Amino acid sequence: MSDHIPSGPHEEEIWRFIKSRQVFTHADVEAFCAAGEWKRTNYLRNLARLGLVTLYQRKANIRYYTAQDPATLSGDASQIDTSVQDAQRRSDTLNSKISAGQDISLPVQPWTPDTAEDQKLWDFVRGQIRFTRDHVLAQKIAPDNKVTLFLRSLESASLLRSAGYDNAKPYYTAFSPSEIMHRAKDKRLTKEGRIWTAMRAASKFTIEDLLMTFAGLEDEFSEKSIRSYCSTLQKAGYLKDTRRGRVAAQSVRYHLVRDTGPLPPTVKRVPVVTDANEGRVVYVQGEEATWATT
Numbered sequence: 280m281s282d283h284i285p286s287g288p289h290e291e292e293i294w295r296f297i298k299s300r301q302v303f304t305h306a307d308v309e310a311f312c313a314a315g316e317w318k319r320t321n322y323l324r325n326l327a328r329l330g331l332v333t334l335y336q337r338k339a340n341i342r343y344y345t346a347q348d349p350a351t352l353s354g355d356a357s358q359i360d361t362s363v364q365d366a367q368r369r370s371d372t373l374n375s376k377i378s379a380g381q382d383i384s385l386p387v388q389p390w391t392p393d394t395a396e397d398q399k400l401w402d403f404v405r406g407q408i409r410f411t412r413d414h415v416l417a418q419k420i421a422p423d424n425k426v427t428l429f430l431r432s433l434e435s436a437s438l439l440r441s442a443g444y445d446n447a448k449p450y451y452t453a454f455s456p457s458e459i460m461h462r463a464k465d466k467r468l469t470k471e472g473r474i475w476t477a478m479r480a481a482s483k484f485t486i487e488d489l490l491m492t493f494a495g496l497e498d499e500f501s502e503k504s505i506r507s508y509c510s511t512l513q514k515a516g517y518l519k520d521t522r523r524g525r526v527a528a529q530s531v532r533y534h535l536v537r538d539t540g541p542l543p544p545t546v547k548r549v550p551v552v553t554d555a556n557e558g559r560v561v562y563v564q565g566e567e568a569t570w571a572t573t
Contacts (some may be wrong), residue, residue, distance in 0.1 A: 289314035302356045396421040400429045407448040409442035475543035485530045545571040
């Protein structure tokens, strides 16, 4: 595969792109490479004929290809996280345009939230790395028609960007590529991010294994905090206790059964108010309903 020499600049761009990823779709190549449809399609077909590109998986109507050795890959192609790579490529493309002095379109007009609902919607979408329209609608922050108008206004102001597809459903983001990269880096450097990285590296581990990993950093990575994070991830379905018979004296041996990517699952700590007289939760921070309105 390394002996292949692309015949032109467009072919070289495509070849570098597909070699940088574990898997790709034709839609990915279209989104990130400048070649026209005819040249792009014919080049990919030629690579397939040469055996340099092979079909890795087919999920519903989406075909995932690879330019790597398929024997080195495993798992569900649709679950392979490429968000950081995508952000880097978009950033590189933008920087190339700046260096070349090309005209880069600016937002049509400055955009600021007009209403309290718009502000709440903006705060919500800025709190997500990526989201779908249905995801925003489900929050019930505003009527459906206002949510649609809000998203259109973001798109008109060039503040809404495509964030790829998942199960043929379009995702969007309100972050620039550089912001996505910084957020991803920041998350991986948090305490949860570093524990998550250790879990992914080990796949199967005990609490003691993690404590050894962070030996000398006990002030930040206490046994209590590590146990709490592992316990929460187990309840959330990321970790599985693999002890046979669940003998109490044995150390819990975890298996990471749901590795969704490099960014750590985040445990939210939301203040709530409970009423012991009624035996129910009467207030959750961020929700409108309280005992006074129900």
